Amino acid sequence: xxxxxxxxxxxxxxxxxxxxALLDAAAVQDSGAGYPPYNIERTDEHAYRIDIAxxxxxxxxxSIETRENLLTVQGRNTANDEAKRYLHRGLAERxxxxxxxxxxxxxxxxxxxxxxLLSIDLVREVPEALKPRQIPIxxxxxxxxxxxxx
Numbered sequence: 001x002x003x004x005x006x007x008x009x010x011x012x013x014x015x016x017x018x019x020x021a022l023l024d025a026a027a028v029q030d031s032g033a034g035y036p037p038y039n040i041e042r043t044d045e046h047a048y049r050i051d052i053a054x055x056x057x058x059x060x061x062x063s064i065e066t067r068e069n070l071l072t073v074q075g076r077n078t079a080n081d082e083a084k085r086y087l088h089r090g091l092a093e094r095x096x097x098x099x100x101x102x103x104x105x106x107x108x109x110x111x112x113x114x115x116x117l118l119s120i121d122l123v124r125e126v127p128e129a130l131k132p133r134q135i136p137i138x139x140x141x142x143x144x145x146x147x148x149x150x
Contacts, residue, residue, distance in 0.1 A: 055116035
């Protein structure tokens with residue numbers, strides 16, 4: 001496993017604490033990285049969709065929360081399997097916590113469960129104050145001969 005030391009960056013960069021935390025978090029291995037499987041799709045210039053395979057979960061067993069640019073999807077399976085006698089159990093159906101870092105101004109627009117897939121639609125909504133805008137350049141009136149410049 002390759003490790004990267006970001007400490008020189010921390011000594012010379014001011015105000016990039018969130019970026020540093022993201023880099024540190026990305027360097028740490030997530031133990032449950034494979035379950036449940038998911039896709040991230042770009043559906044438009046400023047729109048995204050996350051599809052998570054949650055077969056066996058009902059809508060009341062799933063929760064979606066956003067807090068400080070972190071999207072958390074949790075699944076808590078409440079099925080009682082004690083009465084069942086499996087000959088083979090290949091479906092995972094285990095509890096999970098899946099976390100996604102969201103960029104600034106990315107918000108969840110919709111979430112729906114269909115055919116065992118939880119689809120979460122996201123969109124980037126940049127506030128008007130942060131959007132680029134054109135500044136008109138005004139031309140000074142030409143000076144008339146004989147007048148003093150003020």
